Amino acid sequence: MSEEEEDENYVYSDEDELELEEEEEEVYAPPSHGRASEEGASSRGSTESAAMGGKRLQDGTYTLIERSEVEAAMLAKAREVSELLEVSASCAEVLLRYTGWSSERLMEQFLADPEKVSSRCGVDKWTGGCEGSTASSLDSDVALPPAPSGGLTCRICFLEVPASEALTAPCGHSFCGECYEGYLANKIDEGSSCVHATCPEDKCTTLVPPKLWQRALSGIPDKLAKYKTFRIDNFITFSKELRWCPAPNCGKVVRAGACVASVKCAPGGCGFSFCMKCGEEAHQPASCELVQQWAEKCQNESETANWILANTKRCPKCQTRIEKNQGCNHMSCSQCKHEFCWMCMGDWSEHGASTGGYYKCNKFDPLKATDEESDSARAKRELDRYLHYYKRYHGHDQAQKFAVKQLEATEKRMVELQESTHGSWIDVQFLKTANEMVIDCRRALKSTYIFGYYLDPSATKQRELFENLQEHLERFTETLSEMTEQPLETMDRTEVVNITRVTESFLHNLISGAESGLDVVPDAKDPTTKPTVAAS
Amino acid sequence: MADKGRIKKELTELSRDTKSGVTVEVKSEDMHELEGTISGPEGTPYEGGTYVITISIPRGYPFEPPKMKFLTKIWHPNISSQTGAICLDILKDQWSPALTIKTALLSLQALLCSPEPEDPQDAQVATMYKQDPAKFRQTAKFWTETYAQKSDGESAAISRLVEMGFSRDRAVAALAQAGGDETEAVNKLLSS
Structure with missing residues (x-):
């Protein structure tokens, strides 16, 4: 058995060819996931983290990082740019903020017109080179000019102050320390925009350097700490390679190399899968744009849809109202024992491959359209089409939620199974893997209905291929979902493991197929006819 | 944080000034509610008019801008003909603590001379x-x-x-x- 190795480490990247026969040790993550880098899995010390901060992640890989590591990464990036542009590191930080933390764009713009960029960023009057900045801090590398020796009248409080109590920004404008403190504390209260605070003088565009922040707010350290937090938040929010985990109360940060479409907040995180580009829940094969369109559409149509879609359905045979409380679509009516599919309400016996039936739940047959059909009929047909997709989208969404809930029960079942079989913890991991696979598939299937809804209706070939892929995945997801809900006594480990793998390969086929524009037939091998993963 | 000392100083200075066509009157004891007037600049359709502006000093003054509104009705692209609300950058994000009530009122006077129809309020x-x-x-x-x-x-x-x-x-x-x-x-x- 190869599951022993799988643990929680995803090892998969898009360039990997999916070959079921080979690499038994390899466990494929949902294809949307990048490769969780080695660093991400192992625990790191603080020295290592500072080092990894600057290290580039390989394309297609990602890792979860801690806040302290984010700071190190920011520092490393600023230092890298500071050496190239021969400016101080805090200056580099400001310049990088200007281009949304893209060093490439900054290089391009800065080298084209350094003066313009510097003055636009408010650092044209800053002095101090890259040699001044230390590895641990960006806060003291900008020189501050002395206050006028004879003291001054502060232009904020209108009081006379001696030079020793005045603070001067690189532009030469001096104000008393107390007013500076009030000014910057007020900026902090305004929120994240405080990182763009300029000299208090009217129309002066010189940015307040970190060193001045530190001097002015030395009396209120918690405000100063907030300033630092805002700087780091800016780095996380705007750099393409970082993203907050969007799950509520998670707060972890994911760092990803190029070409990573979606990531999972794991290991060590909450396990939520999300899109690195738009921050929504992972949605392959549908694109970010389609997901947004769909969300808007659902919002507009939701009342109609909700009105039509009740929470319950009637058993097609005995008409008893049934509430679905488990993830699988294979329903057995508790009253009449009739078995049917929750999606299409058809007889379940037509759904299995054994009966020669065909699982048609994912297909929508548009009614024969006639040219003379009235507008209202067309509108009705459009609504029907939408509802067809929405129902299935919603169905998988609900099933996904059940599966997530089921995870907790699965943990308990794993303990139970371990005790009854006297096996090791690793021996029972397959239950969790199967459960997680169901979640991943449900999520992907959800998105396939968005993808399908917006798929060009005239592209018959593509649609056929897509629906074929979708159907396969749906069938296996249902099987797997049902299997994971079985009582432990009747559960066949080998079978669960096999189906998990086969399902995974279908998930991969579907996503890579959709990504390649559905032009090429994916892997000709059909794992259904040939369960190639040998069970030991 | 509103600094009474600073407001007092500003008011003293304003009372000394008779040339700029700007006056300010205190409306509340805590000096947070003021009323200013500006005269319509010469050579504009506002010439000959006297405009009353309500001024409210926020707690964060002078780090936050004073809130100003025309009490006198006025027909101007950057001032609401209904409510008197003003669209002027220095009263919003371009405020600097080195500015004063007087400079703000003078800016309003300047706004009467040169409207900014590209950034309209009305x-x-x-x-x-x-x-x-x-x-x-x-x-x-x-x-x-x-x-x-x-x-x-x-x-x-x-x-x-x-x-x-x-x-x-x-x-x-x-x-x-x-x-x-x-x-x-x-x-x-x-x-x-």
Whole structure:
């Protein structure tokens, strides 16, 4: 058995060819996931983290990082740019903020017109080179000019102050320390925009350097700490390679190399899968744009849809109202024992491959359209089409939620199974893997209905291929979902493991197929006819 | 955090100044509610008018800008003809603690000289400003005469409309809407 190795480490990247026969040790993550880098899995010390901060992640890989590591990464990036542009590191930080933390764009713009960029960023009057900045801090590398020796009248409080109590920004404008403190504390209260605070003088565009922040707010350290937090938040929010985990109360940060479409907040995180580009829940094969369109559409149509879609359905045979409380679509009516599919309400016996039936739940047959059909009929047909997709989208969404809930029960079942079989913890991991696979598939299937809804209706070939892929995945997801809900006594480990793998390969086929524009037939091998993963 | 010392200093300075055409009066004991006046700049349709502006000093002053609003009705692209709300950058994100109530009022005076129709507060006024400058000037002037001048004598047009049997308020409103054009005002009154 190869599951022993799988643990929680995803090892998969898009360039990997999916070959079921080979690499038994390899466990494929949902294809949307990048490769969780080695660093991400192992625990790191603080020295290592500072080092990894600057290290580039390989394309297609990602890792979860801690806040302290984010700071190190920011520092490393600023230092890298500071050496190239021969400016101080805090200056580099400001310049990088200007281009949304893209060093490439900054290089391009800065080298084209350094003066313009510097003055636009408010650092044209800053002095101090890259040699001044230390590895641990960006806060003291900008020189501050002395206050006028004879003291001054502060232009904020209108009081006379001696030079020793005045603070001067690189532009030469001096104000008393107390007013500076009030000014910057007020900026902090305004929120994240405080990182763009300029000299208090009217129309002066010189940015307040970190060193001045530190001097002015030395009396209120918690405000100063907030300033630092805002700087780091800016780095996380705007750099393409970082993203907050969007799950509520998670707060972890994911760092990803190029070409990573979606990531999972794991290991060590909450396990939520999300899109690195738009921050929504992972949605392959549908694109970010389609997901947004769909969300808007659902919002507009939701009342109609909700009105039509009740929470319950009637058993097609005995008409008893049934509430679905488990993830699988294979329903057995508790009253009449009739078995049917929750999606299409058809007889379940037509759904299995054994009966020669065909699982048609994912297909929508548009009614024969006639040219003379009235507008209202067309509108009705459009609504029907939408509802067809929405129902299935919603169905998988609900099933996904059940599966997530089921995870907790699965943990308990794993303990139970371990005790009854006297096996090791690793021996029972397959239950969790199967459960997680169901979640991943449900999520992907959800998105396939968005993808399908917006798929060009005239592209018959593509649609056929897509629906074929979708159907396969749906069938296996249902099987797997049902299997994971079985009582432990009747559960066949080998079978669960096999189906998990086969399902995974279908998930991969579907996503890579959709990504390649559905032009090429994916892997000709059909794992259904040939369960190639040998069970030991 | 509002610094009373600073407000006091500002007020003393303002009381000494008689040339700039700007005055400020304290309306509340804590000195947080003030009332300022500016005179309409020469060579503009606002010439001869005196504009009252309510000033509210926020707690964060001078790190936060004072809140200002025209109490006197005015026809200007950057000032709401309904509420008197002002669209001016230094009263928002471009505020600097080195600015004062006086400099803010002077900026308002400058705004009366040079409207910014590309950044309008009142779309209707801004449209007129751009499309029909002559009518804009006429209307602004009429509003100045009607609302911003000491009402020692009513304009002849209002008296005539009142003589025709319309109530004074309606006559003023109709004339204001018609930009001072008496015939148009009569038509408006008759058709309403």
